[in-house]
Amino acid sequence: NAGVMQNPRHLVRRRGQEARLRCSPMKGHSHVYWYRQLPEEGLKFMVYLQKENIIDESGMPKERFSAEFPKEGPSILRIQQVVRGDSAAYFCASHEGTGPYEQYFGPGTRLTVT
Amino acid sequence: DQQVKQNSPSLSVQEGRISILNCDYTNSMFDYFLWYKKYPAEGPTFLISISSIKDKNEDGRFTVFLNKSAKHLSLHIVPSQPGDSAVYFCAAPMNRDDKIIFGKGTRLHILP
Numbered sequence: 770n771a772g773v774m775q776n777p778r779h780l781v782r783r784r785g786q787e788a789r790l791r792c793s794p795m796k797g798h799s800h801v802y803w804y805r806q807l808p809e810e811g812l813k814f815m816v817y818l819q820k821e822n823i824i825d826e827s828g829m830p831k832e833r834f835s836a837e838f839p840k841e842g843p844s845i846l847r848i849q850q851v852v853r854g855d856s857a858a859y860f861c862a863s864h865e866g867t868g869p870y871e872q873y874f875g876p877g878t879r880l881t882v883t
Numbered sequence: 884d885q886q887v888k889q890n891s892p893s894l895s896v897q898e899g900r901i902s903i904l905n906c907d908y909t910n911s912m913f914d915y916f917l918w919y920k921k922y923p924a925e926g927p928t929f930l931i932s933i934s935s936i937k938d939k940n941e942d943g944r945f946t947v948f949l950n951k952s953a954k955h956l957s958l959h960i961v962p963s964q965p966g967d968s969a970v971y972f973c974a975a976p977m978n979r980d981d982k983i984i985f986g987k988g989t990r991l992h993i994l995p
Contacts, residue, residue, distance in 0.1 A: 811985035
């Protein structure tokens, strides 16, 4: 009865490198959401995906950020050419699509850009 | 523009006493509210929710109150325990399977 899995838990990248964050939703959940938490801030929505579809990417920066949720495998949040301002905790959440409103969160990936 | 506001960044409460965490919202379209609890280096965990058709929901030591006319909700924890020390986020989903809007959180310290 695994929960939402995220890896890596910690990721260090130098400016200009690429960061790939992975998320496996809870079993039976087909809706995945990515949120970002900057220091001393709440969680901010980035993107909502279903299998092979981006449903809402209104919270994603226009450049350098992309997300996918392929038919097979985990959801990937990709940040190209990282900058220091990308340093944050990135959380993935999943939802079954029906039923209660609450989403279930993974442990997060803490990205540090040096 | 913050749609969900938690104006107290931190709160200290004596063990055994009542903790009251407050939250205000601006969007009248919200019809469901959530409270999440977060420990350092962990993801948020769902705590309790309330539908806008109710004014109170209770689950063990946790009770959430909703005042729709004031656009205000509060989370009561009684009695407070050391394990309750965490950051609490008030949140509202835009829809059943849609994004969740979070407040900035209140850090609760339970004092021995």
